[in-house]
Amino acid sequence: MKPFKIALVNAPALGILDPWTDEPDFPRPSLAVLAAYLREKTEYQILCIDAKFDRLSFDRTIEKILDFAPDIVGFTAFTPEIKPSAYVAAKVKSANPNIVTVIGGAHLTALPDRTLMEFPHFDFGIAGDGEETLLEFCETVRVGGDFDRVKGLIHRVGSQIIINPARPRILDLDELPIPAWDMFRKAKHYWIQSAKGCPFKCHFCMNHNGRVARKNSVQKTLDEINFLLDNYQPEWIRFGDELFSVDMNRTSELLDEMVRQNMAGRFKWDVQTHVKYTSRELFKKFKLAKVTQVDMGVESGDSYILKHIGKGTNLDMIAEAFRIAHEEGVPTGSLIVLGQPNETKETVQKSIDIAVKINPQIPMFGIMVPFPGTEIARMAAKGEGGYINLSTNWDEYRKQVGGAVDFALISRKKVERMQFAGYLKVFIWNLRFWDLARFIWDYRIEGITILKKILKNGTGFLDMFDKMPVDYEAILKSEHTPTYDDMIFSREQWDIIQSDEMKRTNKLRPDLIKSQLPIKFSTAHAAIDINEQVLSSEVQS
Numbered sequence: 001m002k003p004f005k006i007a008l009v010n011a012p013a014l015g016i017l018d019p020w021t022d023e024p025d026f027p028r029p030s031l032a033v034l035a036a037y038l039r040e041k042t043e044y045q046i047l048c049i050d051a052k053f054d055r056l057s058f059d060r061t062i063e064k065i066l067d068f069a070p071d072i073v074g075f076t077a078f079t080p081e082i083k084p085s086a087y088v089a090a091k092v093k094s095a096n097p098n099i100v101t102v103i104g105g106a107h108l109t110a111l112p113d114r115t116l117m118e119f120p121h122f123d124f125g126i127a128g129d130g131e132e133t134l135l136e137f138c139e140t141v142r143v144g145g146d147f148d149r150v151k152g153l154i155h156r157v158g159s160q161i162i163i164n165p166a167r168p169r170i171l172d173l174d175e176l177p178i179p180a181w182d183m184f185r186k187a188k189h190y191w192i193q194s195a196k197g198c199p200f201k202c203h204f205c206m207n208h209n210g211r212v213a214r215k216n217s218v219q220k221t222l223d224e225i226n227f228l229l230d231n232y233q234p235e236w237i238r239f240g241d242e243l244f245s246v247d248m249n250r251t252s253e254l255l256d257e258m259v260r261q262n263m264a265g266r267f268k269w270d271v272q273t274h275v276k277y278t279s280r281e282l283f284k285k286f287k288l289a290k291v292t293q294v295d296m297g298v299e300s301g302d303s304y305i306l307k308h309i310g311k312g313t314n315l316d317m318i319a320e321a322f323r324i325a326h327e328e329g330v331p332t333g334s335l336i337v338l339g340q341p342n343e344t345k346e347t348v349q350k351s352i353d354i355a356v357k358i359n360p361q362i363p364m365f366g367i368m369v370p371f372p373g374t375e376i377a378r379m380a381a382k383g384e385g386g387y388i389n390l391s392t393n394w395d396e397y398r399k400q401v402g403g404a405v406d407f408a409l410i411s412r413k414k415v416e417r418m419q420f421a422g423y424l425k426v427f428i429w430n431l432r433f434w435d436l437a438r439f440i441w442d443y444r445i446e447g448i449t450i451l452k453k454i455l456k457n458g459t460g461f462l463d464m465f466d467k468m469p470v471d472y473e474a475i476l477k478s479e480h481t482p483t484y485d486d487m488i489f490s491r492e493q494w495d496i497i498q499s500d501e502m503k504r505t506n507k508l509r510p511d512l513i514k515s516q517l518p519i520k521f522s523t524a525h526a527a528i529d530i531n532e533q534v535l536s537s538e539v540q541s
């Protein structure tokens, strides 16, 4: 019998403006995770085509898909990747209309029906966690069946687009197999995820994995690391967890085990977390386990802004977390977003100043992007928060070099100049000239792109995409251009889905909610309990 075939695709980049994202040294985790799940459960023939990792052109990507002759092609896409994915889907469908196309990932999850309306070349969409839905969907295509029954699926019935009820999240991540890294060439870096989800509600983040953190056990996490070490000897393992230390007891145990199993120092590794989920005890353990970097969200240096962005932090908590990390010798990264609601030159300056003060190993200044599904997108669509000129051209939705929105109280150009100056100031003010030289070398392409953009007369940057196919815009011309109402609606819908999910999880696994309430180690951490209150009141109602 002819095998059932599925190709899983990460589309090519439109240009190399930021090598971290456009020309990565790592394979795309979503493809590896979905392929592993399908392989474990089925006999399908599976091909992963990671065009960014393999530096494939659009033509070569399309050719590879068509040569494989799949029954289904599944595309993965963050917001700035949705148009390139749709372009590939359109070309594949025009060459072979029998191939079924399906899109999944954060963008589709934020704008489920709107994505299918904008891009008719996607036959189906899958929102949220993809593993179980993709399997059920493939089986429905393979043996025939009713698409209405597949939770999490978005599909067409005549000219109508139907969003099926959301699929409950997989609560125990240990159920999932180790990602199918063998379906890619050997890489220098790998991203793994030991926890998914985050209890906070930052205005600029959609929190697409939900507000209840779900975790791998310590053993499963160690197995994933050991699997990579044994088979691929990576230089760097990066944790894609929103909050690596969301369950501080689990993290503490994991760090002890990493030391006990002599993992420390065998590879570089880094994590992201929230200042509230840190403590001196934990930083000591991070140090022993030789973490390369702990990134923490600072977001803004202005106390009013900080108080209103849903992060549940204040300037004291932030300063204390970075101070303790320094004292314990743990290298840090600070994440700051310029272009917060009603941002001015003065508040941007405060954000740069706090970065100078906390003096992280690596400072990171992104510029606000109103990603769909976020509160910022809703505000920008309503003209609130000093946001103007909101674009719905998804190619502009990039944090380092982008242009999705402008700011009424400070020009984008000014923000870009201050962003550039901010990077320099952190190093120069702290007399870290060697670190500055290294930073400039490591991020030279990003730096040149930002500089080029600053020096350009116009404000656009889309002409820097030198790999954009000539027929790109023509192929993607749509009958439905996304509207501001779409952005507002998507935020409201997403809030409802998130809140239902929290209540459902609390009924099934109250321990998951409990384990993510931070342990209080210091007075500064005890100062703000907004999110604990939000968490407990939301789940109880």
Ligand code: B12
Pocket: 020, 021, 022, 024, 027, 028, 029, 030, 031, 033, 034, 074, 075, 076, 077, 078, 079, 080, 081, 102, 103, 104, 105, 106, 107, 110, 126, 128, 129, 130, 131, 134, 191, 193, 196, 197, 204, 205, 206, 207, 208, 209, 240, 241, 242, 369, 371, 372, 397, 398, 399, 400
């Ligand atoms: C690691 C990471 C990165 C890394 C690596 C990205 C990469 N190319 O792999 C780096 C640092 C480079 C990065 C860059 C960016 N990132 Co990022 N990143 C993450 C992070 C932390 C983990 C992603 C991950 O790999 N998870 C593991 C995989 C298995 O999960 P997953 O991708 O979500 O896939 C699951 C489902 O979404 C779904 N699914 C996904 N694809 C498909 C496809 C099909 C067919 C199906 C059925 C299902 C499906 O099923 C999967 C399994 O359950 C997330 C936050 C988070 N913790 O999730 C942000 C996140 C994905 N990033 C985000 C953003 C915005 C970006 C940038 C655009 C930022 C920027 N510079 O402007 C860039 C864009 C990158 C690009 N290629 O264009 C947003 C996405 C929002 C959005 N609307 O798109 C997120 C959600 C962060 C946030 N909360 O805002 N990122």
Ligand code: SF4
Pocket: 198, 199, 200, 201, 202, 205, 206, 207, 242, 243, 274, 297, 311
């Ligand atoms: S802390 Fe905020 S930015 Fe980070 S994942 Fe949670 S909601 Fe998103």
